[in-house]
Amino acid sequence: MPTRPSKSLETFPNPEPGRDYIIEIETPEFTCLCPKTGQPDFATLTIEYVPDRLCVELKSLKLYVWSYRNEGHFHEQVTNTILNDLVAAVQPRWMQVRAAFYVRGGIYTTVTAEHRRPGWEPPPRPPAGLPREHQSARDADLRETRGGPAAPTRAPASSAPPRRAGRAGAGAIREPAPAAPAHEAFIGIDLGARTCRVMAVDSQGKVLALAETALEAPEGDGEQLTQDPNNWWQAALGALKGVLGQIDPTRVRRLGVAGPAGALLLCDAKGAPVGRALLADDRRAAAEADRVADVARDSAARAPHSSLAKLLWLQRHKRLAGAAHALHPADWLTGRLTGVYGRSDAHNGTALGYDTAAGGWADWLRALGVPRALLPEVHAPGEVLGPINPAVASALGLPAATEVVAGTTNNVAALLASGAGAPGHGVTALGSHLAVQLVCEAPVSSAAHGVYSLPLGRYWLAGGRSNSGGHVLRRYFTLEQMREMTPLLEPDRPTDLDYYPLIDVGEQFPVNDPRLEPQLEPLPGDSVVFFQGILESIARIEAQAYAVLAELGAPAVSTVWTTGEGSLNPAWTRIRARALGVPLKAARSQQPVYGVAQLAAGALQQFA
Numbered sequence: 001m002p003t004r005p006s007k008s009l010e011t012f013p014n015p016e017p018g019r020d021y022i023i024e025i026e027t028p029e030f031t032c033l034c035p036k037t038g039q040p041d042f043a044t045l046t047i048e049y050v051p052d053r054l055c056v057e058l059k060s061l062k063l064y065v066w067s068y069r070n071e072g073h074f075h076e077q078v079t080n081t082i083l084n085d086l087v088a089a090v091q092p093r094w095m096q097v098r099a100a101f102y103v104r105g106g107i108y109t110t111v112t113a114e115h116r117r118p119g120w121e122p123p124p125r126p127p128a129g130l131p132r133e134h135q136s137a138r139d140a141d142l143r144e145t146r147g148g149p150a151a152p153t154r155a156p157a158s159s160a161p162p163r164r165a166g167r168a169g170a171g172a173i174r175e176p177a178p179a180a181p182a183h184e185a186f187i188g189i190d191l192g193a194r195t196c197r198v199m200a201v202d203s204q205g206k207v208l209a210l211a212e213t214a215l216e217a218p219e220g221d222g223e224q225l226t227q228d229p230n231n232w233w234q235a236a237l238g239a240l241k242g243v244l245g246q247i248d249p250t251r252v253r254r255l256g257v258a259g260p261a262g263a264l265l266l267c268d269a270k271g272a273p274v275g276r277a278l279l280a281d282d283r284r285a286a287a288e289a290d291r292v293a294d295v296a297r298d299s300a301a302r303a304p305h306s307s308l309a310k311l312l313w314l315q316r317h318k319r320l321a322g323a324a325h326a327l328h329p330a331d332w333l334t335g336r337l338t339g340v341y342g343r344s345d346a347h348n349g350t351a352l353g354y355d356t357a358a359g360g361w362a363d364w365l366r367a368l369g370v371p372r373a374l375l376p377e378v379h380a381p382g383e384v385l386g387p388i389n390p391a392v393a394s395a396l397g398l399p400a401a402t403e404v405v406a407g408t409t410n411n412v413a414a415l416l417a418s419g420a421g422a423p424g425h426g427v428t429a430l431g432s433h434l435a436v437q438l439v440c441e442a443p444v445s446s447a448a449h450g451v452y453s454l455p456l457g458r459y460w461l462a463g464g465r466s467n468s469g470g471h472v473l474r475r476y477f478t479l480e481q482m483r484e485m486t487p488l489l490e491p492d493r494p495t496d497l498d499y500y501p502l503i504d505v506g507e508q509f510p511v512n513d514p515r516l517e518p519q520l521e522p523l524p525g526d527s528v529v530f531f532q533g534i535l536e537s538i539a540r541i542e543a544q545a546y547a548v549l550a551e552l553g554a555p556a557v558s559t560v561w562t563t564g565e566g567s568l569n570p571a572w573t574r575i576r577a578r579a580l581g582v583p584l585k586a587a588r589s590q591q592p593v594y595g596v597a598q599l600a601a602g603a604l605q606q607f608a
Contacts, residue, residue, distance in 0.1 A: 010060035035072035188596025211242025259329030298445030416595030430566025450509035457607025464509030497533030
């Protein structure tokens with residue numbers, strides 16, 4: 001069988017042709033292209049059918065689904081095409097294909113197409129009150145470690161074609177809602193630069209639902225960059241409602257939040273923002289960052305764009321009036337969920353001067369005159385903070401017992417989503433910025449290189465964030481242009497263009513040099529060569545980052561997991577593999593929000 005995209009669907013004989021039974025298949029990462037814009041459309045594809053003589057073979061189905069990745073299709077067309085192809089291949093007694101597309105332009109689209117063989121009718125349903133319980137050994141083990149009894153998991157399917165409880169869609173056949181929630185669900189909220197994503201997973205890590213909401217564009221020029229925090233909350237609510245519309249909200253047990261550590265907002269005692277939030281790339285606090293660097297040794301707060309530098313800038317410009325708390329985006333959203341403000345986590349807190357090794361705020365903060373009353377109470381990431389605010393629970397239809405955990409940063413969320421977890425495992429995020437992290441047995445830090453460490457159970461996570469990355473590419477090329485040029489790249493024939501791709505002056509990691517100039521010359525006459533030259537240069541920065549960590553005492557990187565949009569570019573992956581000289585692996589999930597949901601589910605316990 002081929003290992004490349006294919007329109008061929010393989011089958012095998014139905015082992016029980018004398019019985020009507022249901023086969024349910026779900027793929028949460030279906031992708032095709034919008035025929036109007038060329039932008040990717042993502043969907044969770046659910047296939048349910050009652051087989052007759054044949055069943056579809058799953059690997060061939062995977063390659064078939066994969067074949068749509070670079071094809072343009074309307075939602076309605078592609079759903080019916082998939083149904084037609086599957087019906088032609090297996091000739092089922094009954095089949096339904098449901099495509100739940102993720103948000104685009106604030107609109108969710110779900111298309112359901114159904115086939116029924118003429119004359120075939122489903123068997124009668126079992127009695128509605130019949131007890132249904134399916135015990136899972138894994139779920140029992142999980143609950144035992146939590147100190148509670150095993151709970152019922154998903155009920156077995158009835159003999160009639162089912163409809164999922166809590167999910168909208170057309171169809172004449174509907175399954176009655178189970179008497180109790182089938183599985184616990186855990187929700188992650190990931191506030192990024194342009195969107196807020198929300199995902200629900202079950203206790204076994206299966207993705208149940210995903211939704212996203214666009215954020216308003218930041219205000220400001222290249223020096224100033226601000227955003228209204230209330231827009232974060234509205235975006236989070238919109239995406240939460242999108243997810244909860246796809247699952248039974250009573251299944252939700254815990255929620256967690258991740259956000260950018262370099263951003264900062266002030267709020268009053270009741271959580272009302274005092275002015276706009278300063279985003280991570282706001283560069284007005286350069287003088288304050290120098291002051292921090294003068295007194296701090298090896299701390300993430302030394303970074304030019306740290307939240308501590310922003311707090312000192314706000315203090316110098318007398319903008320603290322009415323403020324009770326200085327918080328990061330994840331801290332504030334956690335406050336909105338719980339109704340209690342003034343709490344942070346040890347990952348976000350490092351950018352504000354929290355000393356993870358000492359377990360408290362750094363002593364050198366006194367020399368800077370930092371208003372200690374504004375600093376939040378710090379908790380371990382994933383620690384249960386308490387129940388959700390009753391008003392929020394009521395508005396979303398969540399159980400009053402739903403718990404909220406202390407959050408983390410976007411970068412740590414990417415690691416939790418990747419599958420990495422042992423010393424020597426590296427995680428590279430290829431997003432707007434290049435971020436590199438390495439699992440270590442001891443903390444590693446160096447102000448000269450912009451390296452800092454975060455606690456990860458019994459391990460440490462060492463690394464940093466470069467000012468290079470995808471935003472440099474987007475300055476020169478649109479996403480559509482990059483897609484068109486990627487097949488024309490020649491990864492095995494280096495361009496020998498020695499660039500250091502930056503948007504502006506200054507680099508944080510793997511060298512901490514605020515005066516480093518961008519280097520993007522000479523300009524070749526071929527845009528494809530220029531594109532490849534930038535990709536090669538970012539790959540060299542990535543390799544340099546892992547080499548610096550090893551020089552500072554971290555273990556040599558053995559395997560690199562990759563997340564972010566750039567990880568989907570096969571040519572860039574080959575370029576990076578040559579530069580790094582170690583195996584590259586696709587992350588378990590390309591969505592950092594998956595890592596946040598895993599945090600809510602207790603993922604950090606694996607590092608304890």
